[in-house]
Amino acid sequence: MTSLQLVFLLIAAGTVFAALMVVLSKHLVHAALWLILVLAGIAVLFVLLNAGFLAVVQVAVYIDAIAILIIIVVMLTQRAMGPTKMHVNRNWGVALLTAIVLFAGLLALFNQMPALQSQAPPFALDAEILLDDLGLSLVDTDRYIIPFEVASVLLLAALIGSIMIAWPRGSASEEERET
Amino acid sequence: MIPLSWYIIFAAILFCVGLYGALARRNALAILMGIELMLNAANVNLVAFWRYGTLAIRGQVFALIVFAVAAAEAAVGLALIISIYRRRTTIAVEDIDMMKW
Numbered sequence: 001m002t003s004l005q006l007v008f009l010l011i012a013a014g015t016v017f018a019a020l021m022v023v024l025s026k027h028l029v030h031a032a033l034w035l036i037l038v039l040a041g042i043a044v045l046f047v048l049l050n051a052g053f054l055a056v057v058q059v060a061v062y063i064d065a066i067a068i069l070i071i072i073v074v075m076l077t078q079r080a081m082g083p084t085k086m087h088v089n090r091n092w093g094v095a096l097l098t099a100i101v102l103f104a105g106l107l108a109l110f111n112q113m114p115a116l117q118s119q120a121p122p123f124a125l126d127a128e129i130l131l132d133d134l135g136l137s138l139v140d141t142d143r144y145i146i147p148f149e150v151a152s153v154l155l156l157a158a159l160i161g162s163i164m165i166a167w168p169r170g171s172a173s174e175e176e177r178e179t
Numbered sequence: 180m181i182p183l184s185w186y187i188i189f190a191a192i193l194f195c196v197g198l199y200g201a202l203a204r205r206n207a208l209a210i211l212m213g214i215e216l217m218l219n220a221a222n223v224n225l226v227a228f229w230r231y232g233t234l235a236i237r238g239q240v241f242a243l244i245v246f247a248v249a250a251a252e253a254a255v256g257l258a259l260i261i262s263i264y265r266r267r268t269t270i271a272v273e274d275i276d277m278m279k280w
Contacts, residue, residue, distance in 0.1 A: 008181050012189045019193055022212055023200030035212050038193075042219050045189075048181070049230040054222075054242055061246050066215065066253045073257045074208055077264045088203045089273060095202030103195040110187060130236070134243075137236050144240045151247040158251035162258035168265065 008048060015041030026087045028078075032071045039063050053131055186227035194220035207263070207270045211256045218249045 018037040025031045039062040046055035137143040193216055200213025222242050229238025264270050 002180070005181055008185060012185070016189070016192050016196070019196040019216055022216065023196055023204065023209070028206060028208060031209060031212060035215065038216065039219065042223060045186070045223060046226055049186075049226050051226050051230070051239060051242075054226060054239060057243065057246055061250055062215075062219075066250060069253060069257055070208065070212065070215075073260060076261065077208065077270050079268075087205060087209070089205045092203035095199050098202060099195040099199040102198060103191055106191040106195075107188070110184065110191075133236050134239050137240060138243075144237070147240065147244050151244050154251050155247055158254045162254040165255070166258035166261045 004048065008045070011041050011044050011048075015045075028074045029071065032067065032074050035070065036063055036067045039067060050127075052127060053134065183227060183231045186223060190220040190223040190227070193217075193223070205271045205273065207260050207272050207275070208257075210272065211253065211260070214256075215249065215253070218245060218252075221245060 015038050018034045018041065021034040022031045022038060025034065039058060043055045043058040043063075046052070046058060138148045139145055197213045197216030197220060200216060201210050202213075204210050204213065222245050225238055225242045225245065229235070229242075232238065260270055263275055267274065269275070
């Protein structure tokens with residue numbers, strides 16, 4: 001077992017444990033903090049896969065933005081569901097069965113894939129050239145400019161939509177808008 | 180070196196844990212966290228197949244689009260949760276039944 005494999009196993013085990021804590025912990029703030037550990041573990045896996053830029057994006061978008069947003073909303077809505085109340089619904093057994101069956105099915109599918117034992121090809125590319133190529137391919141009309149533009153429109157729509165949805169409907173804000 | 184199967188099995192475990200979280204939790208925020216876990220599992224798969232394939236750049240492009248979708252999904256989902264909390268002072272999903280006949 002090489003050192004890389006050891007690193008992978010440690011990170012993967014920690015990440016899976018943190019993911020289990022996300023779905024099992026009764027206290028929602030704890031779940032959000034465990035979620036940060038999961039996201040960081042996945043960033044490490046991206047580094048192991050020679051995708052350094054994606055690791056940085058993972059830290060910047062997920063840990064910085066999404067996880068912090070989730071923690072803030074958890075704190076805003078803390079009164080609604082304290083840690084003492086039931087945290088799973090009455091169908092949790094069915095949900096557990098679904099997850100286990102799905103995992104078993106995926107494993108059975110994996111056993112039929114021939115390419116699964118393949119080793120990674122040697123990473124001959126220069127990381128800087130790869131990053132240049134990634135950036136250029138997003139604005140090249142022959143390559144991926146349409147997904148890029150669709151993603152930007154989606155982000156704009158989500159921005160406006162979330163402001164509209166979360167806008168307070170109380171009297172104070174109505175007066176604020178009228179004045 | 181690490182075989183490809185390790186990454187795929189890891190992503191499958193992560194996806195199934197996220198699926199359980201999304202299906203079983205009562206709190207809408209916890210469901211959102213489960214969905215984040217599932218999106219991350221998909222991303223691990225995308226990057227792993229990029230690395231073990233022909234190293235064509237589309238694998239990374241796809242992962243970046245998934246990041247954008249996840250950010251949009253989190254923003255809208257959290258706005259919905261805040262709005263529902265304001266009106267009903269609850270975020271338990273079985274109490275949010277105004278669209279149920």
